[in-house]
Amino acid sequence: MPATLKIEVARSSAAEQVAAALRQSIMLAELQPGTPLTETAVATAAEVARSTARQALQLLVNQGLLVHQRNRGARVVTPSERDVRDVYRTREILETAGILAWPQAPLEAHQSVALATERLQDAAAEQDWETLSDRDMGFHASIVGLLASPRLDGLFANLSTEVQFYAALLYVGNREREDPLAVSADHTAIYEAMREGEINQALQLTRSLLRTNLDLLTAILRRRGWNEC
Amino acid sequence: MPATLKIEVARSSAAEQVAAALRQSIMLAELQPGTPLTETAVATAAEVARSTARQALQLLVNQGLLVHQRNRGARVVTPSERDVRDVYRTREILETAGILAWPQAPLEAHQSVALATERLQDAAAEQDWETLSDRDMGFHASIVGLLASPRLDGLFANLSTEVQFYAALLYVGNREREDPLAVSADHTAIYEAMREGEINQALQLTRSLLRTNLDLLTAILRRRGWNEC
DNA sequence: CCCTATCGGATTGTTGGACAACCCTCCAAT
DNA sequence: ATTGGAGGGTTGTCCAACAATCCGATAGGG
DSSP states (O other), rough: OTTOOOOOOOOOHHHHHHHHHHHHHHHTTOOTTTTTEEEHHHHHTTTTHHHHHHHHHHHHHTTTTTETTTTTTTOOOOOOHHHHHHHHHHHHHHHHHHHHHHGGOOOOHHHHHHHHHHHHHHHHHOOHHHHHHHHHHHHHHHHHHHHHHHHHHHHHHHHHHHHHHHHHHHTOOOOOOOHHHHHHHHHHHHHHHHHHHHHHHHHHHHHHHHHHHHHHHHHHHHTTTTTTO | OOTOOOOOOOOOOOOOOOHHHHHHHHTTSSSSSTOOEOHHHHHHHHTTTTHHHHHHHHHHTTSSSSETTTTTEEEEOOOOOOHHHHHHHHHHHHHHHHHGGGGGSSSSHHHHHHHHHHHHHHHHOOOOOHHHHHHHHHHHHHHHHHOOOOOHHHHHHHHHHHHHHHHHHHHTTOOOOOOOOOHHHHHHHHHHHTTTTTTHHHHHHHHHHHHHHHHHHHHHHHHHHHSSO
């Protein structure tokens, strides 16, 4: 057997599958913020034992999609303005550091960013918002990947799901979205700036992109009055 | 009742207590790297049910002190050189960003750094290595605190326990350590550089401090041949 | 009328036991 | 030398029960 052959077997426990299903429901806003998820309810809904449901809930708590209070159960997180701000602050720090690391990053990482850019452009051509959102975060993840730190990659993966959660919330019943081509163009500009060595410009573009998104989010959040709960 | 009064009740579940005890044992190197921790063994040792032990183990896995393989249980992590490098890389990124944020940070955060510096100096006066290590990481945590991001604070808290774990491993049976006063002085210098607005110097001092520590760690790790497992 | 105390419902936290699924090692057979 | 069980051990999941805790409502005291 060639040493390079590597096969990933998708082994996932029942708890993980339940968690995935719940995450899906949360992302699709079938489960609105604040909805309590009792262990027994999840258990019966998923046809698993309460202990398994319990574990699934804990997984989602670790991912920041649920909040848990001792002896009071878990509920879908209600994103406060502060939470959103923190997520974007973290993104800014990580992505800024990533861009600054571009010059020292290995070729592999550079190619990864290039690939992510291409995939985003492809998604923009079609009109599938779900994959566009995935590719969008994929691009940013590849930038964080320039830091070559599995740890930070993991942290950013968590952030991504939360960002997508927020984005999904925003666009519930709000079918007017940004122009996918514009999204693609913005990101392509960042990539090309880095490739041309214009690090500062890439920084500026990224910061303004994040700021714009954050402002959009907070504006809508405020309009809905989800500031505190 | 004054609105500012805030009382934290130390409510901790059984699983958390078991996890804390295990963490203690791991930190004290009573449980050497690679030691398998079976659920039943932990359960009987802690006199709790297996499910509780299981939960405790998962907590430690989340903190990076144990590695878990499906159907094969958990064991104490064997720090590879790559792991250590990643931890320090992450620290460098976070702390660098923190120092850069000093000028924009609120007074509160500044005071927090000042306090951490003082506490470190106090600890250096005595010869208690455990509190010195705590205060040391406390100082760095306060720097990350300049970023005003609870998320990154949480990430750094995790890193701290791992760093202390590594440090504990290093010094097992190796009683010659750094001079506490030198440690204190190094950190004080960083604080004062920031306070005086010499951000670049603070950056340089921090980087060199981290590099030195990392080199020390990797050297000893290599000597012990724990590179891979 | 307001404050306090107590009670009951609901949910989680923890337990103990049971069984299936799975992985590893060892050994035999091809 | 590779393949294919057999066996032992551990985890993954389930179930049923009880204790601990929290919430809200309701009743009693100032």
